[in-house]
Amino acid sequence: MKFKPVIPDTAPPAEMLEQDFSQARSMGKVHLGESCLFIRKFSGTTYLPYSRIVRAWLRQEEVRARMCCATANFDQFFLVMACSDGEERRVQVEDKAAGQVCLDHIAAKNPEVKIGYYKPPQ
DSSP, X not given: OOEEESXXXXXXXXXXXXXXXXXXXXXXXXXXXXXXXXXXXXXXXXXXXXXXXXEEEEEEEEEEEEOSSSEEEEEEXXXXXXXXXXXXXXXXXXXXXXXXXXXXXXXHHOTTOEESXXXXXX
């Protein structure tokens, strides 16, 4: 399998990535490995080492759909990560519980990560 880094300057050996991915816990598009978080995409799989994550939180987005007889609400949940390169990355997770499992795993693998959203000072 071909792996692409989320942050270009991170490049562990390919065999290590393959082994980590094969043992990773699947949470839909997100796979939780021992050293990296893997994100499955249509074009391949990207990886992000836990050591490069500075802050992580869940974002809930509300999607309202008008149906013929009512309005339905479909909430979407995203795992958002602020990385050491100053960029934010986000990936959709199946539900709030899956997102919380991802946050707990990231915190366990890198205790220095700040978990939770806070409003930046203006």
